[in-house]
Amino acid sequence: MKGRSDADLVIQARSGDGEAFGELVRRYQRAAYAVALSVTGKHADAEDASQESFLVALQRLDDCRNPAKFAGWLLAIVRNRSRNLIRRESLRGGEQIPISARTTDPDPARMADISALRGRLREALSELTELQREIVLLHDLEGWKHDEISERLGIPSGTIRSHLHFARKALRANLAEWRGHA
Amino acid sequence: MRDAAEANMREDDRMTSLEALDPGHERPGYWDDYRSRIMDRVAFELARRRAAARESVAAVLSGWSRSLIPAAVAAAAIAAVLVGTEARRSSEPPPQLVMQDMLGESADDGAFEILLSADRTGNAGAFMALVEGSRP
Numbered sequence: 001m002k003g004r005s006d007a008d009l010v011i012q013a014r015s016g017d018g019e020a021f022g023e024l025v026r027r028y029q030r031a032a033y034a035v036a037l038s039v040t041g042k043h044a045d046a047e048d049a050s051q052e053s054f055l056v057a058l059q060r061l062d063d064c065r066n067p068a069k070f071a072g073w074l075l076a077i078v079r080n081r082s083r084n085l086i087r088r089e090s091l092r093g094g095e096q097i098p099i100s101a102r103t104t105d106p107d108p109a110r111m112a113d114i115s116a117l118r119g120r121l122r123e124a125l126s127e128l129t130e131l132q133r134e135i136v137l138l139h140d141l142e143g144w145k146h147d148e149i150s151e152r153l154g155i156p157s158g159t160i161r162s163h164l165h166f167a168r169k170a171l172r173a174n175l176a177e178w179r180g181h182a
Numbered sequence: 183m184r185d186a187a188e189a190n191m192r193e194d195d196r197m198t199s200l201e202a203l204d205p206g207h208e209r210p211g212y213w214d215d216y217r218s219r220i221m222d223r224v225a226f227e228l229a230r231r232r233a234a235a236r237e238s239v240a241a242v243l244s245g246w247s248r249s250l251i252p253a254a255v256a257a258a259a260i261a262a263v264l265v266g267t268e269a270r271r272s273s274e275p276p277p278q279l280v281m282q283d284m285l286g287e288s289a290d291d292g293a294f295e296i297l298l299s300a301d302r303t304g305n306a307g308a309f310m311a312l313v314e315g316s317r318p
Binding site: 017037175 | 197198200201202203204205206208213216217219220221223224225227228229230231232233234235
């Protein structure tokens with residue numbers, strides 16, 4: 001399954017092939033989560049929206065006109081579901097990412113540092129535009145290349161580079177300020 | 183001046199480590215659990231699609247059968263008629279081979295007159311002489 005193209009997997013999944021759909025989930029789960037996080041800004045919402053998006057994608061798989069461009073089609077669904085979710089739900093406060101119960105790191109001080117960094121990263125990201133957040137998360141968190149982002153989001157590569165440049169610059173400035181205060 | 187600007191660009195382009203935002207960073211197995219939860223949620227839809235795919239195959243076969251079965255029945259009926267006709271023909275006795283057919287190519291009319299005359303024994307020699315004489 002791992003060597004199969006997205007188009008092949010989509011066609012097989014249309015016939016109810018669970019392995020094919022599972023491989024599509026494996027390929028794009030992180031990107032879907034990153035896009036959902038760029039919209040919602042919260043782990044729990046990003047998790048809900050991205051998981052629900054896979055279900056919606058399967059239900060609408062026959063509408064995916066170009067199976068080779070499944071990734072871009074899926075991420076559009078994720079974006080829409082995430083926007084709908086934040087419209088529906090009221091803001092939930094507090095730390096969103098559960099850590100203590102299942103973490104493998106027993107050092108509470110380190111966990112507190114990571115938690116603080118995570119919170120600050122979310123704040124810094126929130127000051128970017130939605131598109132900048134999406135691009136910087138797909139590139140710097142998920143490891144997608146400029147061309148991959150360009151093809152899958154349908155945005156020129158030069159625009160991707162430009163957004164990435166300004167997003168990184170803003171993040172660095174924001175975090176430097178935070179570290180200066182800390 | 184240009185070098186300084188490029189150096190600033192490179193500095194700005196240094197990526198901030200965002201891995202703290204990856205839920206799998208602190209929880210090994212997170213992404214496997216994530217995928218399992220999705221697969222649980224889509225199980226019904228996958229089953230529905232498998233059933234629909236089976237039904238569509240059955241529908242295609244059924245469509246074919248609607249046109250193919252009558253055609254096959256008609257072909258079988260025609261074949262049965264042809265086989266029956268041929269069988270009746272083969273059961274009729276073969277036509278008798280008459281002396282005239284056997285000798286028609288090599289004997290002339292005079293030989294038959296001699297053969298068919300009253301004194302068959304006496305004329306046999308003359309008949310054979312005529313037959314032999316007419317061959318090249």
